[in-house]
Amino acid sequence: MIYADNAATTKMSEAAVNTMVSLIGDTYGNPSSLYAFGQKAKEALEKAREEVAEAIGANPREILFTSGGSEADNQALISAAKLGEKKGKKHIISTAFEHHAILHTLKKLEEEGFEVTLLPVHENGIVRPEEVEAAIKEDTALVTVMYANNEIGTIQPIREIGAICRKHGVLFHTDAVQAVGHIKVNVEEDNIDLLSASGHKFHGPKGTGFLYAKKGIKLTNLIEGGAQERGKRAGTENVPGIAAMATALKESVENLDAYAAKLTPIRDKIIAGLKEIPHSAINGDEESRVPSNINFCFEGIEGESLLLLLDDKGIAASSGSACTSGSLDPSHVLLAIGRVHDVAHGSLRLSLGEDITDEDADYIIKSVKDVVEYLRGFSPVWRDLVAGKGNFIL
C-alpha cells in the first residue's frame, strides 16, 4: 500500500514507539506521587516538556500537554475569549477554512455573545495580513489563523499576522497541527501567543498534543480536577504518550531540511503529472504549501468513487467530497477557495509520507489518470460537458 493520507494521521516513528513501549513497561508510576518511582515518571514528563518547548522555540513552562489538537484548539480559544470578555472585548477574527475544532468552538462562543469575523482565504487559499489588520477593532480579543491548512496544505503568513496582532495588542493563536514537525515553526520569531499541535500528525501517538501559551497568558481549564499541568488540565498524565510525542517531534524537527528536500520534488512531480488530466485544477497556492500536500479537483467525477478505486489499486488517499464527510456539502475549505459544489465533490487529497519513492509517484500519477478517465467514461455530467451542453468550470 502507498499510504498518501499523512494529513489524516501518520505512522509512529520507530524511536517514538521505543520510547512509548519502554515507559509503558517500566515507568508506570504516577508523576504526582512523591516516592522515587513516581518521580521517575515525572522526570520523563518534564524531559518531554523540554524537548517539545525546544522544538518550537518556547520555554518548558509555556507548554501544556493535552489529548490532541482539538483539545488544544478548544482551550486556546475559550481562554482567549474569557480574557477578552473581562476587558469587555468580545470580537474574534478567524478564517473561513479553519479546522472544525476551531470553527465549532467559535460557533459556541458566538452563541455566548461573541462576534466572529471569518476572513476570506481567496483563490490561492492564503489569508491576507492587511485584511487581518483591517478587521481588527477596539474590542477584538483574539485573532486565530491556522499555520497550514489540513486539506490544501497552504501555509499562512503567520509571522506578518503575528506582528500585526502585537502592534494592536491583540492575542494571536495559530492552529499549527499541520505545520509543527513539517515546516519550521518558532513561536518567538513568528510572534505567536498561543499555538496548538497534535502528536499523531508528526509520527507521535494518537491522543497526544500540546498547547503553547506565552508566559503571562492565563488559561481557562476545560477539565477540572487534580493539579496536573500547573492546575490547568486535570487528569493523570499520559506519560508514555507524551514522551513518545516529544521523541517524534524532536526527530521531525531535526529532520526538517531533509524532509523538505526529499518531498518537495516528488510533490511537484505529482502535481505536474496530475495537471495533464484535462479539466482538472490544483487547489491552493503551489508555492506556499507544505511539502507533503497535493490537492486537485477533477471535473465530472465524484471523489468517493475515486478514492475507492484508488484503494483497490493500493493507494490510500482522501477527498473533500460530501460523500466522504457524511454531510450533503463538500469540504468547507474547497468552498472557501471558491470551488463550486459541482467540482468540489470531485476532489482528491494526497498527503505524502517520507517513505514515498519516485516510482510511487509515477504509479500514483498513472493510477489517478486511469481512474479519472474510467469514471468519466460513464458520468452523465462529463458526457454533457463533452457534448457542449453546459460549460466546463475547470
Added chain:
Amino acid sequence: MALYSEKVMDHFRNPRNVGVLENANGIGEVGNAKCGDIMKMYLKIENDIIEDVKFETFGCGSAIASSSMATELIKGKPLEEAKKLTNKAVAEALDGLPDYKMHCSVLAQEAIEAAIDDYNSRK
C-alpha cells in the same frame, strides 16, 4: 469493518449495464451535480417489457452500485413490475446500504420512474 457490503463493492467495481443505450425509448435523469449525485437511466421498452437498460452515474460508490443493481432488477421484466421497483428492494438486493447512503437507492428508483414517465410521454 468495511464501509460497504461485498455486494455493493462488487456492483461498484463491476457495474452491470453501464453506458448509453442508443435506441432507448425512455430516458430519465435525476439528482444534481451540486449534491454530488446524478443518475441517468436509458430504457428500451418493447411490448411492455424492459428489453434493455443501461445507466450512467456521477456519484459515490453506493450511487454507482445502486444504479447497477437497479438495472439488473428490471432488465427483462414487464413494465408493470419495473414501475413497482422500490428503493428498499434495491438496497436489500445490495445486502444493505449505510443509513446516510440510502438516498442513493432512492435516486435509482426515481431514475427508473423518470425513464418510464419519459417513455409514456413519448407514446
